Amino acid sequence: MATFEQNNYIIKKYIDDDLLDDNLNKNNYWFDPYIYPNEGYIPMCTQCNLDYDNFKSMTVFDYMKVEMKHPKACLWNAYFFNKIKNICPTAKIIRKKK
Secondary structure (H helix, E strand, O other), X not given: OOOHHHHHHHHHHHHHOOOEOOOOOEOOOOOOOOOOOOOOOOOOOHHHHHHHHHHHOOOOOOOOEEEOOOOOOXXXXXXXXXXXXXXXXXXXXXXXXX
């Protein structure tokens, strides 16, 4: 179940991406009309959540590097990025290329 914070993040993200208007009405785009924050559960990205859990298990240092495997295009990337920055504002997010 999504928390209040997670639900607010998704609503703001959908409004910013012009998928919902300010009154939470759907805008007519190609996006799946059945997955909206006010109509049901939007699953959290397991990879971004795992990367955040790995970060939480590390000792926090100034100017540390934190690996996140998903690109910025992931719906949940900014949510976890902000959570990391709240804990360690000087953290640098890195993405290793394959």
